[in-house]
Amino acid sequence: MKDQTSTANPPPLADFIDSVEAMRENPNGESLSHGVARALKSLLAEPDWLSQDYRQGWPDRYRQHILHVAPDGGFSVVALVWQPGQTTPIHDHLTWCVVGVYEGEEEETLYHLYKDAKGRFFVRAGIETANPGDVTVLVPPEEDVHQVTNVGDETAISIHVYGADIGKLGSSINCIFESFRILPEPGDAQRVPWRR
Secondary structure: OOOOOOOOOOHHHHHHHHHHHHHHHOOOOOOHHHHHHHHHHHHHOOOOOOOHHHHOOOOOOOEEEEEEEOOOOOOEEEEEEEOOOOEOOOEEEOOOEEEEEEEOOEEEEEEEEEEEOOEEEEEEEEEEEEOOOOEEEEOOOOOOOEEEEEOOOOOEEEEEEEOOOHHHHOOOEEEEOOOOEEEOOOOOOEEOOOOO
């Protein structure tokens, strides 16, 4: 599901990559993921830097294009292209992730994990709609289980920055939760942390 890393980055993307590298070397007291979020917001405001090659989707599922992998594998920049209605499974991540919408409209459904006498299950914890320029930070393992859908009528493109080498891993997804029940309310069940 991966494409090759580009060898020549357009100036806005090259500047963004340089700023992330600088933050990794000198964090200035700010968490890396929150610094990346601030820088990604600026990148998303730049028009027309993402080439047509990285705007192409697939008809049956969202498509991943790897834009950059740090030489030491410490972070990756990825574009995800979503046709209308395409969605992820409910999943969590291997590493921190910063996501920003470049074009279109995406909906993120967040889940909390609970346990009752019948086992573990999910309850929807909220739904957030993201439009161009909106940025979200996910830091595993807490508050990290979600599902993302293109809810608009046109192609959506989001830019993802992961704290790992997605070129080697192929994806940032840790677990896909296909067999878990989804209930509307937790009832008397106890909320439990997701443990890998």
